[in-house]
Amino acid sequence: MQAAKRSIGIGIIGLGTVGGGVAQLLLTHRADYVSAYGIDIDVRRGCALDIGMARAAGLPDDRFTPDWHDVVTDPTVDIVVELIGGEHPATEIYEAAFAAGKHVVTANKALLGRHVERLAKLAHDAGVQIKCEAAAAGGIPVVNALEHTLVGNKILTIAGILNGTTNYILSRMASEGADYADVLADAQRLGYAEADPSADVDGFDAASKTAIMASIGFHTRVTTDEVYQQGIRQVSAEDIAVAADMGYTIKLLGIARMTAAGVEARVHPTMIPNGHQLAAVSGAMNAVYVVGDAVGETMFYGAGAGRFPTASAVVGDIFSLAEPMSRGEDPLPEIEPFGAVVPVLPIEELSNRFYVRLRILDRVGALAPVVDAFAQAGISISQINQLEVGEDGACSVVFITHEAREADMTAACQELEKLDAVRSVANVIRIEDTSKWLEGAMEN
């Protein structure tokens, strides 16, 4: 057995699902880590509102505090692990930790997605690091891949199923033909979806993760607010069935691409070919597909949430800091911010093929003005499919377009809404040309 060279002190702020899991993992595996790596990871402080949370995680009472300041100011704590989420007091915790010369490990996607530039600069200036593997896709080690093992590449595309709640809902809708509202209610009852599901179903959670990964992968700064966000509330069982008939699967994807014109960053329901690797990712699982110019396609799959998967990512970050510290060396200071900011392209400037489902009155001449509205917007139609007439005398008609500009599609929808025969523009879903994701890869 290799002797521990040094004991590294950990302070965990937040002992809920993830924080409690981190404490439990570190406590139960402590001797194994000493044996395998020669590093003693010692949880010296745990902070939560209630001592019961510390006890549930196995932390001795004398290591518990209800005040996060006690963790940050404890001279035996080398690494502060922030797992409370939200912007405050997380921001103050980071600032105090940096001022005390301590590294921060976090899963806080909401905070980093919005404020990483300022926080990273503070960390850099203090000579410490922010580590955030758990903030991007829970247990999936994709941040480490982007920061380390893929550094020889120019990263071209990051496209992922980054939210387990929405993937669970869409997967069940697809397999059962069930409606969104019914599956959401069931998912809430089973604990897969939050009582207030908006951060998940409206795309904010996936947008934060997209922003973090795009920033790291492309060496630039993308904030959550710059990521176009559209959630899954509009997706119906009918959309999923029609897409399936056409050979497509509908997934909520976070897509970031580095193009000659700028960075694309968007979260929205996306039709991808059934044969694509991401189409096979079902249930609450996550996956991140990364294309590097040298490596080509890579795919990372795993649990994007949950107590121990997320704790696994946090402990990985703790070790990446603890390893040099155990040798008496300081980990390198934070390397972000990168200094060069590549603009994020407005969604209006992007182009896609589109699936457009209209509710139209089933009567003579109803389609002519609809087709004309697409033509007036400069949008070419490649396919029209009329579905069964409903009890209200309206039918769904699905239009598949050739590649069209987002701005033109918005204009077309505004005109379509005005037509007498059109009850509603029921849904517009982007059809992704996944071959574009490989543009710029080197020939083998």
Ligand code: HSE
């Ligand atoms: N709520 C997220 C999900 C996990 O459903 O995947 C935390 O980001």
